[in-house]
Amino acid sequence: MNNSEQLFDESDIVFWGRLDSELVNTKxxxxxxKFTIIKSYKGEISGQIAIVNELSNSCSRVFEMPMSAYYVYAKNDDEDGNYRISGRATFVPLEYSIEHEWEPQL
Incomplete structure (x- = not known):
């Protein structure tokens, strides 16, 4: 099993989504x-979703540039019902994101 297969298997949801907004809590x-789902690959999700991105180590990255697209692999946090990631997101180049017709799955 390669790393991407393992990441997919370990995640509760996997989707390609448009970043609508982001807010960093440094404390x-x-x-x-917050994302609009463009395509869901795992999990029954559609419309909009909020993701908590843990910035807990030097490998963590923040989501940037609202209106750009990201592939997101997240786990459900049973404690508070949110989906969380720990630095696991890849982004689609902005040029491609701009050219894509944004038609979320409903």
């Missing part, structure tokens, strides 16, 4: 990112 070292 708690996390970022709240």
């Amino acid at each position: 708690d070292r996390e970022q709240l990112a």
Whole structure:
């Protein structure tokens, strides 16, 4: 099993989404990112979703540039019902994101 297969298997949801907004909470070292789902690959999700991005180590990255697209691999946090990631997101180049017709799955 390669790393991407393992990451997919370990995640509760996997989707490609447009970043609508983001807010970094430096005190708690996390970022709240809101997405519109473009395509869901795992999990029954559609419309909009909020993701808590843990900024807990040097490998963590923040979501940037609202209106750009990201592939997101997240786990459900049973404690508070949110989906969380710990630095696991890849982004689609902005040029491609701009050219894509944004038609979320409903």
